[in-house]
Amino acid sequence: MSTPETIAASAPSPSDLGDWLVDRVRFYDQVDAESVTLDAPLKELGLDSIYIMTLCGDIEDTYGLEIDPAFFADHTDLRGVAEALHTRVTAT
Amino acid sequence: MTFVSAHRPSVAPVAEGRWPVLGTDVWWRFGRVGGEPRRVAYAWVEHLVRSREGLPWRGLHRESAAVKPRLVGSEGVDFSISHSGDAVLVAVARGVRVGADVEAAPFAAFDSKALRRRMLTPAEAEELPRLRPEDARTRLWTAKEAVAKATGEGLASDFRTLAVSAPPTWRGRPVEACLAVIDDHAHPTTRHLALETS
Numbered sequence: 001m002s003t004p005e006t007i008a009a010s011a012p013s014p015s016d017l018g019d020w021l022v023d024r025v026r027f028y029d030q031v032d033a034e035s036v037t038l039d040a041p042l043k044e045l046g047l048d049s050i051y052i053m054t055l056c057g058d059i060e061d062t063y064g065l066e067i068d069p070a071f072f073a074d075h076t077d078l079r080g081v082a083e084a085l086h087t088r089v090t091a092t
Numbered sequence: 093m094t095f096v097s098a099h100r101p102s103v104a105p106v107a108e109g110r111w112p113v114l115g116t117d118v119w120w121r122f123g124r125v126g127g128e129p130r131r132v133a134y135a136w137v138e139h140l141v142r143s144r145e146g147l148p149w150r151g152l153h154r155e156s157a158a159v160k161p162r163l164v165g166s167e168g169v170d171f172s173i174s175h176s177g178d179a180v181l182v183a184v185a186r187g188v189r190v191g192a193d194v195e196a197a198p199f200a201a202f203d204s205k206a207l208r209r210r211m212l213t214p215a216e217a218e219e220l221p222r223l224r225p226e227d228a229r230t231r232l233w234t235a236k237e238a239v240a241k242a243t244g245e246g247l248a249s250d251f252r253t254l255a256v257s258a259p260p261t262w263r264g265r266p267v268e269a270c271l272a273v274i275d276d277h278a279h280p281t282t283r284h285l286a287l288e289t290s
Contacts, residue, residue, distance in 0.1 A: 028201070049237060049247055050201045057206025069247035 011089050012063070018082035024058055025051075025078070038079040042072065063089055108140075111283050113273050118185040119144065120192070122269055122285050129175035133182050137163075137171050140184040147186070160244075172241050172271075179267045181285070191241030193234040194269040202229045211236065211251040230268045231284065232256060238272035239280040256282055 012020070018038045026033045030046025047055065049069070056067045065088050075081045106123030121136045134152070142149045147166055154161040163169050171184045177196030184190070201207060211233060212220060220229060235256035240249040269285040 050195075050207065050233065052247060053210045053251070054201060054204050054207040057204065057210045061206055073247075 012086070014079075014082050014086040017063075017085045017089070018079060020062070021055075021078045021082055021085075024055060028054070036078075038082070039077050042075060042077055042081070045078075047072070059085065065089065065092070105287070107285070107287055109285075111271060113281055113283070114188050114275055116185060116187045118183050118188070118190055118271055118273060120181065120183040120271055120285070122179075122181045122194070122287060124178045124196075124267070124287070125180050126178070129178060129180045130173075133173040133175050133180050136180065136182040137173060137184060140171075140182065141166070141169070144184070144186075147184075172238075174237075174241075174269075176267075179269070179287075181269045181271075183271050185273065188273045188275075189242045189244065191238040191243070191272040191274075192270070193237035193241065194267060195230050195234055197227075197266040199227050199230045199268075202227070202233065209252075213252060213255045215255065227264050227268065231270070234268045234270035235272065235282045235284070238270040238282060239274070242272045242274045242280065243278070256280065 022036055022038065025036045025045050025047065028046065028051050030048075030051060031044065036045055052069045052072055055072075056069055059065055059067050063085070065085065067085075067088075071084070072081065075084060106121060108121045109119075111118040111120060119140045121140055125132045137152075138149055141147050141163065147169060150164040150166075152161040153164050163171060169184065169186045170189050171182065172190050172192040173182045174180070174192045174194045176194050179194045179196040181192045181194040183192045208217065208220070208229065216232060220232075223229075236249075236251045236254050239254060239256060240246050240251070243249065265286055267287055269287075270282055271285065272280050272282045274280055
């Protein structure tokens with residue numbers, strides 16, 4: 001499995017984070033790529049506990065944020081996740 | 093392990109058994125099914141409950157989507173279900189909290205270094221490269237996931253501090269499965285299961 005590139009420089013926008021999340025979830029290849037969108041229900045993206053934990057690790061690798069897997073329970077779609085991550089990124 | 097004849101909707105052999113642990117019994121059912129693994133899993137829970145003398149079957153009640161359903165009228169009886177691909181594992185126990193996890197190949201998800209870093213204790217991370225076959229990591233995952241389901245913590249459980257035993261030699265299998273129970277001191281006991289014919 002590939003390792004996501006570490007993104008440095010300026011803080012990513014919600015749009016950047018959303019694109020990155022869609023890319024990662026498509027890479028996990030649990031559902032058809034076309035169905036992975038910012039507004040698709042999170043529960044329909046094939047993100048079982050293994051991939052939620054993987055995504056936490058990928059977020060940490062890429063953005064340096066330590067995310068608890070339970071974080072995802074507060075969101076219904078990747079757009080919400082991206083916005084919450086943006087808040088976390090800009091707060092650090 | 094006891095094999096029972098396949099019955100609808102299963103298309104492969106189904107194993108069913110009893111795990112005596114912590115002064116009680118965990119009853120489990122494990123197999124590969126033809127389709128609708130979630131529906132089969134709940135049907136198997138009903139089967140296990142109905143098969144136990146003294147356990148009434150009055151259905152399941154779900155408070156909310158975020159909470160595991162509970163058995164109606166069966167105080168102190170816990171159950172756990174898991175499915176992956178076409179593999180299903182369910183367990184029912186009285187007087188103890190039980191967790192079940194099954195993972196079916198391919199196990200490519202475990203190639204991720206990010207996942208391994210999040211799921212292994214430092215000792216496990218050091219030991220893992222020496223374990224064979226490589227899918228010992230899947231075995232570790234099923235044990236941790238089963239424990240997390242037994243405690244009810246689920247993903248709130250930090251797998252990096254959750255040590256489980258994983259025998260160093262294990263024949264790689266297309267399906268890994270594990271049961272876990274928790275004692276009064278929150279100490280987990282796990283038991284791995286194998287489908288010999290899978």
